[in-house]
Amino acid sequence: MADGARYTIGVDIGGTFTDVVLIATDGATHTSKAPTTPSDFSVGVVDAIRAAAGDLALAPEALLGRTDLVNHGSTVATNALITRAGARVGLITTRGFEDTPFIMRAVGRVDGLPAEEVRRVTAVTKPEPLVPPELVRGVRERIDAFGEVVVPLVERDVEAALDALVDDAGVDAVAISLLHGWRNPAHERRIRDIAATRYPAERLYLSLGSDLSQVAGEYARTNTAVANAFVGPAVRRYLDGLEHKLRALGFAGRILVMQGNGGLTGHARATPISTLQSGPAGGMLASAQMAGRLGHRGVVTADMGGTSFDVGVIDDGYWRYADEPIFERFRILQPITDITSIGAGGGTIARIDESTGRLLVGPESAGAVPGPVCYGTGGTEPTVTDADVVLGYIDPDFFLGGRRRLDGARAGAAIDERIARPLGIPAVEAAAGIKRIIDSKMSDLIRREIVRSGLHPEDLVLHAFGGASPVHAVGYARDLGVREIVVFPSSAVFSAFGIATADIVHTRLATRALALPVDPALLNADLAALEADLLDELDRSLVAGEPAFRRYVTLRFRRQTTGEEIALPWDRFSANRMVELESLFVAHYDRLYGAGVAYREAGLDLAGLRVDLVGAVPKPGLRAVDAVRAGTPPVPEPKGERDAWFDGNFRRTPVHDFDRLLPGAALVGPTIVESRFTTVVLPPGSSLSVDPYGNLVIRP
């Protein structure tokens, strides 16, 4: 990296490691890691930045002094929810509806649980709430579904509620969520004003449902207000503490915060709850950017780690938000990247069902503790990783670059004893069976996500990341009919990469209940108002040029509960475009559900609007790896070879070092490619080439 370069730093705090990506003005990148420090996450962040500076032979002060932006994805909010280490929260709501967070629309009993768990009908209970029933106070007021005040706010109820919650019970934060606050926020804002007059911001954190979402549905919106209040003080404290630490090291730039919607926001304006799932959103963004650079219109991302398998779909550079995403079993209303997860990973357990003799793979997981049998840390039940070792796909001496030694013999013995012998087949065939079953399950999940988006597998490119994904990618891609897989050299720090290169994104989602045809002028005014709100939110000093807008509408046939969101191809409506909109919707419907299902005669309703504001953050362009010299395509030399199981036999298979594969290189299966973070398995019949960015492009 050139002297005098200036930097953007992307940070992603993961469960085990805190990743840092530096991007210099000339487009050169550098990555580093440090252990995550849950007691104070900012320690790990600073450690990782110090490590990066060290790699560049710079003092941390020198690096930070030349850094303009620290873009930050954090798990502080998620972590506070998981560990239940959040603020003591009180809730003020409409009198008569104090139990909304506990009724949980009844579906809260099963929300966030895997299908196998849901079936334990007599055993499944609701989660412990984030706000105890004693700390909920109702106030007299009522606004109807059209925003009209039916019962004016009784302000002495507000005073009494604050007396009880703040003065008597000593809460640190108050969530305010009233019925139909999405339509008319006046009463919520009045309560905020009363509270703000009584208590300084440092004493009492306030969280308003109507600020956080303009979507109908009091259960999820109330959860959002409560969860935001629960994590808010911790997130604020954390970000302020981090800023303080970085400033002390000479950082004079800006801290931007990654949001679950896949965009950044200024530190001071960050809504704590919006940071949920910012890491995975960073990964999606990196995929989307890579897709743009490589010309992939549709992408499915598949991230397989030790315990979970996460799938997202990118269509034409962008992705859907989840309808009511669930965190720690609580539904919320926030624009959050739609990523679906199942319990399938390296730690997934295989076992024989005693009654039926079936070979079941999952959903139980050995997790990290006791872990797969081959870890030698107490696990006795064979897992997917054990099968991968027995099949020769994973080198027991080079797992995670040799950071963990695996006991292959132990894995083989466990599979033999518990799976192969009961089935009466050789151990290696049992291992191959375990792999096929888990690959197929992952393929089932991916297919569902693709179909849900109205796309087809054969039109998509699969981006495989996470330690375990590339081992299995060809397996599930073949099953799906996907024609191309891409594995990125930076996939181990992919989220940090996406965060480093993200733009500012602010989002408004708003419920509407309008029967079409609607006067286009009304809709245009509605859109303009939403855009004006977003412009108000934008800190213009962070962006270059004029911000852009992405606009979407949710339509449904009249009487339906659920709608479908479609991107608007124009910025404003006209009479002709209203007609065109109907055709767009019907075409979309045909794609989703088959021809003939659309029912125009029922009439159409416009059920919601979504506007994203995108403000471009100035940043360097990424460089391709140094160009391949013409005429000398590199012929990669394997670093070794080992036996791996393909098509019913062990075959001597060459093993390549990922880091030494240069652009233009090409390999055919059977081949294994290893890095310190992952292993790519190419069975016979598949092939790969290395693209100008050093990515592995696999034809399954």
Place this chain on the structure above:
Amino acid sequence: MTIPAARRATIDPIDFEIFAHRLWAIGEEGRIALQRVTASPIVAQGGECMCSFYDADGSMILACSGHLRFAAATSDAIRRLIEWFEEDPGIGEGDEFLVNDPYIAGSHTYDIMQIAPVFVDGRRVAWVASSSHTADTGGLLRGAATEIFHEGIRIQGLKIVEAGRFRNDVFRSIVEQCRDPHYVGMDIKSRTAANNVATRGYLGLVERFGIAFVEAAGRKLIADAEAMARERLAAIPDGTWRSRIYGSARDPGAKGASAPVLYEVLCTATKRGDELTLDFTGSSPQLASDQNSTLPSTMAHVAIALTNQLFWDVPWSDGRLAPVTVIVPEGTALHCRFPAACGRSPRIGQYVVEAVRDCLAKMLYAAGRRDEVNASWGAFWYLGGPGFFYGGHGPQGLPVPQGLYDIHGGGLGAAPTRDGVPSGGQPNIPSGGISDVERIELQYPFLYLSRNHLADGGGAGRWNGGAGTARLALVRGSRDLTVDLVPYAGLPHGAAGLFGGYPSGIGGVRALFEPATDLAGRLADGDVPATADEALASGAASIAAASGSAGRAPLPEGWLVSDFTQGGGGFGDPLDREPERVAEDVRRRRVTSRAARLLYGVELDGGGAVDTAATQAARTLIREKRRTESRPPALADPVPVGTWAPLVRFHPVLEVGRVGDAAPLVRCVRCGTSLGPAGDNYKAHALRRDRALEDLVGRPMPDGSPYLAVFREYACPGCATLLAVDVWCEQLGGEDDLRDVAVDAGRP
């Protein structure tokens, strides 16, 4: 472990796993498509739907998540389609039949099934079906029917799609019979969409694995389910368990306000070896109103109970019911004769579920499977008054979606180590839910003044039943709203407590409220009631004698509807509940201080803390009353001196055991008192007293009608611990100390 050769898959076990998971995934995709396209809120948010697969003869191979009632029903419909239409007009590739005759399958005409054959190389190899609840089939509005002919279209098989072409003639002719054709039409489309997904997916499996494999794998799914079900049954001690659940219905012959017709569901569950017999002999004769269950509906509800509690981890195929025999005499309300009306069949079906579950809970307790034990999920301490099936038009002039299903958020029964889940769901749809009030108000002409957990909504016990919800809603934005109406019946419906827990809670008001003339002004002044009691006490409204006839009542603009949903039964003696826990219940508005005193013997001080001394005294007094107010127990020989050898612990405080070679006895494990020979009914040897509902509830029925049942308490004659609390209805009579358990003492 070694798998016996006979159990080993005859097909490749790896391919079988892949097949099984993919088939399930396809069914889920189909269900999701159905839920997104449907116009029924109860389907989209409540999950009342199903997507399932059948073999060529109609045996169910697999049903996915959703409404269990449908899964159990469609096999019968497919068999009839084959029987009736194979020859004429023929069953061809690309056909899809619509069926909604509850005498064939399903519970009432609103359960609509669309069933499509799947062909491979010109041969019919399978069927897919997508089913859901569409609350409009034309006919009379809910509540008035006395014959099935009043309940709208009843179709025994019409091709809605023929040879791949959607039939507009059929479509139009069906939807135009209904009040809201677009709604019904949208739902038909949603089921077609789901079948498209399922058929496409199934053919994909055939392409990948070959038809021979797919058919063999289907047979294995059925065989596996049977093997698992038999294994589960074999692990339960042999014995007989019995339950009795009460319900009530309208007498359509009576004019105006009339007395309810009471009925009972009596279930005898006999478990021997790896088989189970459920015998409903003794249940009431069929009714003149629409509260009847056809045999297919009863079978479907039996399947729900078995699936939820006994076979929850057994894949949903027909195999799981193979070891179960069900006996339902024709002419009873559970097996009505054509053309009896059956629109309210799900209600009586709910009582079938509760009757079976009550037996299963006790059976599973005796088997030591405590995680699977729940008290009743469907308890109302009374029913009657306005229901939740609306008619008329909303503010935008659209017909009101008929049902408003807050009942999908009822309280669940208590378990051996915890309280029942409040507003936890509904047994038919383990993963269902209720709608947001904000969403309801965008669709229905209501303004809710409250929806909270119902205080005293769950049965009292050592562990409380979960409470349902209570709502108070103002009619707003309709000129012609009506609601179904049945006579009040002051009798706990669907109620069963476990092992000394109370069968149901005693809170809630279900009635129409006429508003005070100045209600609008009161609201504008901030004077807004949040509970039924508050509305009545403040004079904002008063209970109205519902007018109306033929099972419907008008809901004038500005009137209020007060309603509550079912709660769970309690588990164990409420006097065993820690006083601090009861104090917390009161703080959390789950239990009133009145009930704390009356049922739990817990006295609180002015600050809401437990008054320990007063509580001790109150509990002593309650135990004393159990002795002094009881019928004297039949004498039992004392437990002989010697070493007690327990045989079966069939109850938390009762077990069957013996001393040496003496005949087996039932003994209280707390105080050692004998409750008679194992062959006797322990209830005859227990203290027995009846508790009048008016005393417990402390208020009259909304219309002043009499209470029609008592809570009958049985307590240990030694330590006065409550052993059972039954609902007893003198008017219906029958066995007055219902013998609920007879375990075979010969088998440990």
